[in-house]
Amino acid sequence: MPKEHLLTKITKEATVKASEALLKLTHQQARIEFTKIEVGKVKDVFLKLDPESVVAGVYLPISGDTKGASVLIFPEKVSFLLCDMLMNRKLGTTLKLEEHDKSALNEVGNIILGSILTVLSNNLNLKMIEHMPNFCQDMLGAVIDQVIVQFIQKTEEVLIAELVFHFSGTEVKGYVLLIFETEEIKKLIEGL
Amino acid sequence: MKSIEVNMGDIAVVQGEYYLTASGIGSCLVITLYDTKQRIGALAHTMLWAHRLSAEAREVKEERRKVNPESPDTKYADIAIEEMLKRVLALGAKREGLVAKLIGGANMFSAFVSDIGKESVESSRIKLKKEGIAIVGECVGGSQGRSVEFSVTTGIVTVKTKF
Numbered sequence: 001m002p003k004e005h006l007l008t009k010i011t012k013e014a015t016v017k018a019s020e021a022l023l024k025l026t027h028q029q030a031r032i033e034f035t036k037i038e039v040g041k042v043k044d045v046f047l048k049l050d051p052e053s054v055v056a057g058v059y060l061p062i063s064g065d066t067k068g069a070s071v072l073i074f075p076e077k078v079s080f081l082l083c084d085m086l087m088n089r090k091l092g093t094t095l096k097l098e099e100h101d102k103s104a105l106n107e108v109g110n111i112i113l114g115s116i117l118t119v120l121s122n123n124l125n126l127k128m129i130e131h132m133p134n135f136c137q138d139m140l141g142a143v144i145d146q147v148i149v150q151f152i153q154k155t156e157e158v159l160i161a162e163l164v165f166h167f168s169g170t171e172v173k174g175y176v177l178l179i180f181e182t183e184e185i186k187k188l189i190e191g192l
Numbered sequence: 193m194k195s196i197e198v199n200m201g202d203i204a205v206v207q208g209e210y211y212l213t214a215s216g217i218g219s220c221l222v223i224t225l226y227d228t229k230q231r232i233g234a235l236a237h238t239m240l241w242a243h244r245l246s247a248e249a250r251e252v253k254e255e256r257r258k259v260n261p262e263s264p265d266t267k268y269a270d271i272a273i274e275e276m277l278k279r280v281l282a283l284g285a286k287r288e289g290l291v292a293k294l295i296g297g298a299n300m301f302s303a304f305v306s307d308i309g310k311e312s313v314e315s316s317r318i319k320l321k322k323e324g325i326a327i328v329g330e331c332v333g334g335s336q337g338r339s340v341e342f343s344v345t346t347g348i349v350t351v352k353t354k355f
Contacts (some may be wrong), residue, residue, distance in 0.1 A: 042200075050215075051215040051216030052215045052216050052339055052354075054354050059301050059303065061303065131303075132303065134301040134302065134303040136300050136301055136335075137355075138218070138300065138336065138337035138354060138355070139215070139216035139218075139337040139339065139354055140216055141200075141215055141216015141217065141218065141337065142216045142217055142218030142298065142300055142336075142337025142338070143216075143218065143300060143337070144218070145200065145216070145217070145218040145219055145220045145239070145300075146218045146219035146298075146299070146300045146301060146304060146308065146309070147301075148200075148239075149219055149220070149239045149240050149308055150304075150308075152201075152239055152240075152267065153240075
């Protein structure tokens with residue numbers, strides 16, 4: 001299959017899978033759309049979002065045929081709206097994340113990251129084992145630098161996926177970063 | 193006054209009326225050097241310590257350095273300290289007048305077994321002591337992100353957090 005068609009296929013499948021999973025969790029008409037998946041440099045991430053902007057991040061380590069990390073990032077505003085949805089509150093209620101909010105977001109992150117990893121795994125025929133998700137809320141640069149540092153000696157390339165959350169007439173953007181050790185990212189790029 | 197943003201893995205060395213900044217620091221370690229009399233300042237935005245390199249990676253690094261000795265890999269804190277020292281002294285700073293500050297080295301996700309930030313902080317303290325440079329300020333560790341603004345005019349380092 002030509003590379004660009006495979007990428008489109010992965011994008012669409014990830015969208016369907018993540019939306020289905022989110023619907024099961026929230027019981028609300030929410031949709032996630034993966035709008036773009038591309039290979040970029042680590043520093044490219046900071047072209048898309050200000051490193052000082054506050055984000056919620058969910059980090060999911062990966063092992064199996066590939067070793068790496070996946071991180072879901074959404075702007076703080078998105079995290080508040082998501083919490084409102086998850087907790088059946090009126091949109092705009094959440095202004096600060098409490099512990100139960102963070103747990104819920106951690107679970108959402110686990111679902112979304114798990115969805116995209118499953119789709120990648122199936123399409124690229126690579127076994128990917130996900131581990132426990134971890135939540136962090138802070139400046140974007142701070143949230144992702146520790147993840148990047150684990151792999152920076154072996155690769156400076158990452159897969160960056162842009163996604164849009166659609167719910168209650170609102171659309172907000174988030175990002176998924178996928179970082180793998182050098183041989184693995186080559187396989188992924190070749191696969192894509 | 194001009195402001196220079198120092199990105200991950202980079203260093204900047206200036207004299208005069210400048211701000212050197214580094215935004216959104218998590219486990220990364222920012223190291224500043226300052227000559228109070230000459231108003232020469234340097235800021236390094238480092239990521240880890242070079243001794244973490246495997247033997248194979250060290251070989252690759254050494255080969256690259258031979259090909260391009262002008263381009264030291266300043267994402268490693270020990271190399272960044274050496275490079276900052278070389279460049280501030282070249283600008284006219286006096287070694288005995290240099291002071292250092294350390295900012296960052298947080299552990300943002302508890303899932304990480306190895307605390308790279310803490311390791312960078314401890315190793316940098318040892319390295320600076322060996323170089324005879326006093327550390328006059330630290331804002332390190334914890335699990336909070338930080339942004340740094342270093343005024344080379346006054347020597348003041350301001351650290352901001354979001355929470």
